[in-house]
Amino acid sequence: MRLVTWNINSLRLRLPLLEKLVADISPDVVCLQETKVPDPLFPAEALRALGFEHLHYQGMKGYNGVAILSRHPLEPLTNLPVWYEKEDCRHIAARVHGPQDSVELHDFYVPAGGDEPDPAINPKFAHKLAFVEEAAAWFAQRRNARTIVVGDLNIAPLEHDVWSHKQLLKIVSHTPPETERLERWRQTAFVDAMRHFVPPTEKLYTWWSYRNRDWKKSDRGRRLDHIWVTPDLVPELSAMRVLRDMREWESPSDHVPVVMDLVVR
Template identity: 45%
Template structure:
């Protein structure tokens, strides 16, 4: 008999500002595990009450004031509590746990990288590339079956952005970022669940800028959020979808929830 787990990744862009839509999402979709990025809150100020009321009693928090922050919130037990400093400056951008079946779950918020794709002019871009470098080294030495998910801040394929031509030199879709992303992929043989279950060039956007007056009408989306798994878990992911409607809920994040179901 197999166990089905519904696991969600969502860059929430401030959990306290968007608690209402998170509650709506949990009530309507009832995932087993919710991985949040950009929680933007210290651990002692994280709004645990709503989650516990809905049965999410297992939480691993890695927060900081006002910026970044990640959390794994679960209805099923979580073991361990790991935080890797892939940014190399103490920012709260990763949290990891182990499920009861021994599978690792790693929740990551990779830096956006600023506006200019040049590490000399723009140190933030260099930090992003170095972040990938440290993740690549970690990936190469990874032995346990692992689910890696979160906001990668890279849309690698032409079909992962609204206009490949318009975004060739825009940070998140430049070739150097894609090369770094794929070096990390190849270091462990990661399987991109999104494009395994929703093959290129099918629609698979997860982010739409706040700058658009009507995000759905302009539909200038990018696939910045990803779910990757170790090779031995490649056939365990059975469904994958983006809840685009959540981008229109009251005071929305600019990211939509990414929902993946696994059968172990």
Template identity: 50%
Template sequence: MRIVSWNINSVRARLAHVERFLKEEQPDILCLQETKATNGVFPSRFFYDLGYIHQAVHGQPGYNGVAILSRIAFSPAEITSHDWQNNQEARHIGITLENGVRLENVYIPAGGDIPDRDLNPKFGQKLDFISRMIEWSSHLEQPTILVGDFNIAPLESDVWSHKQLLKVVSHTPIEVDHLSRLQASHNWIDLGRHFYPAPERLYTWWSYRSKDWTKSDRGRRLDHMWASPSLVDHLVGHKVYESCRSWIKPSDHVPLLTEFSFHG
């Protein structure tokens, strides 16, 4: 089973990219974040025609939005959407696969530009979002795969310059602490670092502000795929598709893929 997570930064603006990727890589399940489309205008037929006939979509006008598109069946009755933002924003969608494994797709808030909850309410909302996730995560019983844009690069080797980004939202100590507590709440396996241990270079996002992202390579690992400890024996491989960042008018994030083996 090949599962992809991708912050697409407007699904309708990048349908050609999505089609190319799906045809080239043939994942079984695609988890999208920042679709920027309501359920009514989400391109469901586009994915259906590509074979992704099982769909769970949670969108809102112009912002946020998450979706799970699958060639593998799942029960519509078990689709869930948590309001960890506590304001009805479309930032989570979850399903139960036929093998009993939960798949949770999340878009954690970016948190604004100032890492101070008093000066910047968005930063406080981000920390509170993760705190609500910690409460949820600590009570998990089903084997679970958690994927998405976490908007935090936790390790020193997850950013192009640890020193220069210590006071930049996405790599501040308080955000890293919150994400560490989320990981510890279920003993989650960080799949990226499971297959590419630190300090190996591993980025998933490059800012649009850089004229030549390949030359400056000021990347951050903001996108993650985690799994319950009970799934460790089912892990096969993990890949980050950096080349997608060079496509014409790309998302600033690239896709991640983890392969699992659930046979037998």
């Protein structure tokens, strides 16, 4: 199974990029974040034309939004939490039924958190911290087996997940209150599948700011996008790629896709 996670930053705007991505790498399952499209306007027919007969999505106008596109049957999970008491389209989940077995797949778009890393004066940062705490508590009380968490988690947890650990320690996405909470969430049940292939001592980014005029030359990236798996799936991991070159495509997202290949039983 070839799995992709990508913050597309507007599905309808970047549908041509998704079409090219699908033609280039033939994914089986694509998890999108920041789709920015309300459900009645979701381009279902265009996605089915790409081979994704099975769709699960939740969106709103102009903001947020998550979607799972699959060539395999999907069984949406119901009764998911309402994170931070907000109905803001940041999490969906489904069982993906393969030919012989299935996996439980969660697609998250964690709040960005604003600019000021102080929850006392920045409600967006308070929202982000509480969201991650709630997610950790929820997964901690579940029986997590054959489970995958993907998405734009909006936190770069490790020293080499950012271009400068020292300079970004007080910048939202790499502050200790965020990284410590994200690690507690991961430790509830999961292995960092990207770092299974790339050692923590090596730089690894999935996002480059639009503000960088020459993003490639400055290379001031962060790893905000993640794939986690439960330990029972680690033997089934076979390859991982960050599609860095897509940051150079015409009208790109500021995030690039992450591709994970699994030999699912």
